[in-house]
Amino acid sequence: xxxxxxxxxxxxxxxxxxxxxxxxxxxxxxxxxxxxxxxxxxxxxxxxxxxxxxxxxxxxxxxxxxxxxxxxxxxxxxxxxxxxxx
Amino acid sequence: xxxxxxxxxxxxxxxxxxxxxxxxxxxxxxxxxxxxxxxxxxxxxxxxxxxxxxxxxxxxxxxxxxxxxxxxxxxxxxxxxxxxxxxxxxxxxxxxxxxxxxxxxxxxxxxxxxxxxxxxxxxxxxxxxxxxxxxxxxxxxxxxxxxxxxxxxxxxxxxxxxxxxxxxxxxxxxxxxxxxxxxxxxxxxxxxxxxxxxxxxx
Numbered sequence: 439x440x441x442x443x444x445x446x447x448x449x450x451x452x453x454x455x456x457x458x459x460x461x462x463x464x465x466x467x468x469x470x471x472x473x474x475x476x477x478x479x480x481x482x483x484x485x486x487x488x489x490x491x492x493x494x495x496x497x498x499x500x501x502x503x504x505x506x507x508x509x510x511x512x513x514x515x516x517x518x519x520x521x522x523x524x
Numbered sequence: 525x526x527x528x529x530x531x532x533x534x535x536x537x538x539x540x541x542x543x544x545x546x547x548x549x550x551x552x553x554x555x556x557x558x559x560x561x562x563x564x565x566x567x568x569x570x571x572x573x574x575x576x577x578x579x580x581x582x583x584x585x586x587x588x589x590x591x592x593x594x595x596x597x598x599x600x601x602x603x604x605x606x607x608x609x610x611x612x613x614x615x616x617x618x619x620x621x622x623x624x625x626x627x628x629x630x631x632x633x634x635x636x637x638x639x640x641x642x643x644x645x646x647x648x649x650x651x652x653x654x655x656x657x658x659x660x661x662x663x664x665x666x667x668x669x670x671x672x673x674x675x676x677x678x679x680x681x682x683x684x685x686x687x688x689x690x691x692x693x694x695x696x697x698x699x700x701x702x703x704x705x706x707x708x709x710x711x712x713x714x715x716x717x718x719x720x721x722x723x724x725x726x
Contacts, residue, residue: 456657457657469617470617470618471554471617476624476653476654476657477622477623477624477625477654477658478622478624478625478654478657478658478661480621480622481621481622481625481709481710481712481713482710483621484621484622484710484712485710485711485712485713488711488712494711494712496620496621496712497712497715501620502591502593503591503593503618504590504618504619504620504621505618506617506618510618
């Protein structure tokens with residue numbers, strides 16, 4: 439499972455746990471705020487991905503401008519995992 | 525919590541330089557949708573409102589900055605009273621994950637550490653499920669529910685009825701519960717809450 443699939447699956451899990459309704463199709467340019475996850479769901483997603491992938495790129499990469507879209511969100515995790523493997 | 529060093533989650537007092545940014549935020553569909561007043565706001569209306577806000581000693585309005593970038597508003601009214609009212613919104617779409625939780629935390633911490641108030645009140649419209657969930661998670665007390673009237677959520681939808689939920693948080697309770705609430709939050713948010721800083725005007 440690649441990172442994009444991992445994130446999508448985690449979003450689905452978190453949506454169920456946090457009583458959120460994800461939109462039907464999440465595209466690369468889908469705005470995270472319009473994905474169906476709310477603030478609590480989004481926070482739970484980052485926590486779940488930290489457990490699964492072992493990184494919190496938002497802390498570790500000292501992100502200055504946060505992602506707005508799904509593709510930008512995935513790119514941050516990709517970058518974080520690459521750095522971890524170096 | 526209060527110091528002069530910038531942090532990832534920093535609150536600065538609103539000033540004249542924010543007038544344009546706040547006008548754009550107040551007029552965004554996403555912010556208007558969850559406000560009591562959901563109509564578009566003209567520049568003149570905004571200018572009058574903004575001037576009054578800056579002059580009003582019974583209000584305290586803070587701009588939420590992430591890495592020095594303004595992203596939203598944390599607003600208190602009735603600050604000269606024993607019970608303050610608060611509200612907030614995120615104006616930008618690309619914010620740190622869980623920024624709404626940071627705002628919830630910051631509101632209670634500000635009230636506890638920077639004021640002498642004994643409680644914090646908040647109102648949430650019934651369709652704003654994200655805010656309702658946050659208030660429940662933080663253990664706000666639901667005081668009453670009143671009819672809010674009718675509203676169209678967007679141009680395509682029909683008019684539907686909504687309620688107003690009135691919440692209260694006693695500061696004494698927050699003093700006792702804050703650590704417990706913190707442990708309920710996802711770890712990245714716990715770290716963020718510990719970085720919350722309110723900068724003074726000086």
